[in-house]
Amino acid sequence: MSAALLSLDAVVAGYHQPVVGPVSFAVAAGEIVGVVGPNGCGKSTLLRALVGAARLFSGRVSRAPDLVLSIQNQQQPPLDGVPLTGRELLALTDATPAGLPPWLAGRLDERLDRLSGGQRQYLSLWASLGAAADLVILDEPTNNLDPAGVGHLVDVLRAQAATGRAFLVVSHDADFLASACSRREALPLSGARPS
Numbered sequence: 001m002s003a004a005l006l007s008l009d010a011v012v013a014g015y016h017q018p019v020v021g022p023v024s025f026a027v028a029a030g031e032i033v034g035v036v037g038p039n040g041c042g043k044s045t046l047l048r049a050l051v052g053a054a055r056l057f058s059g060r061v062s063r064a065p066d067l068v069l070s071i072q073n074q075q076q077p078p079l080d081g082v083p084l085t086g087r088e089l090l091a092l093t094d095a096t097p098a099g100l101p102p103w104l105a106g107r108l109d110e111r112l113d114r115l116s117g118g119q120r121q122y123l124s125l126w127a128s129l130g131a132a133a134d135l136v137i138l139d140e141p142t143n144n145l146d147p148a149g150v151g152h153l154v155d156v157l158r159a160q161a162a163t164g165r166a167f168l169v170v171s172h173d174a175d176f177l178a179s180a181c182s183r184r185e186a187l188p189l190s191g192a193r194p195s
């Protein structure tokens with residue numbers, strides 16, 4: 001098995017108090033690892049802690065040297081009234097439009113606030129997937145996507161994983177996880193949560 005790109009060792013994370021952990025697992029090149037657990041168990045918090053957006057209370061996160069991370073958040077930034085096009089959004093992360101599904105490739109020069117929720121979601125995903133990163137973190141990537149969008153996403157994840165890119169994915173969509181993931185990690189239901 002290849003060396004880990006990212007390792008979590010007894011990680012406990014949260015905000016003003018711990019909400020998730022201890023969690024231990026590793027992600028190697030080419031893996032698509034699903035993080036699963038019920039609503040509110042701390043999946044998003046764990047992802048945020050990996051990029052410094054939530055607090056790490058204890059444990060250790062180890063990254064391979066020079067690891068480049070990309071993260072797509074569950075919440076999209078508010079775009080209403082913002083004259084930003086899809087092409088400009090992708091340029092922000094230096095993401096290439098090559099490989100976008102045809103139903104989006106032709107709409108890149110339209111304002112994002114005039115696209116549908118699913119179209120905006122896929123462009124937001126693409127800003128992460130099209131960027132240069134060794135490990136891509138996705139939080140609820142199938143939100144607002146129709147079956148064609150989910151199918152395209154699964155194909156893209158598998159194709160990118162085959163080139164050595166790794167993924168850490170949180171999703172409530174069991175069918176998507178079953179199709180896409182090479183492995184799943186279940187979060188503990190208790191332990192670090194406030195009493």
Ligand SMILES: Nc1ncnc2c1ncn2[C@@H]1O[C@H](COP(=O)(O)OP(=O)(O)OP(=O)(O)O)[C@@H](O)[C@H]1O
Pocket residue numbers: 015016019037038039040041042043044045046172
């Ligand atoms: N910014 C924040 N400040 C304080 N507490 C927060 C914050 N964001 C989330 N929480 C709390 O952390 C806990 C875990 O939330 P989190 O969003 O990580 O769960 P989740 O497993 O991703 O849930 P879901 O499946 O519903 O998206 C919840 O009790 C939530 O209220």
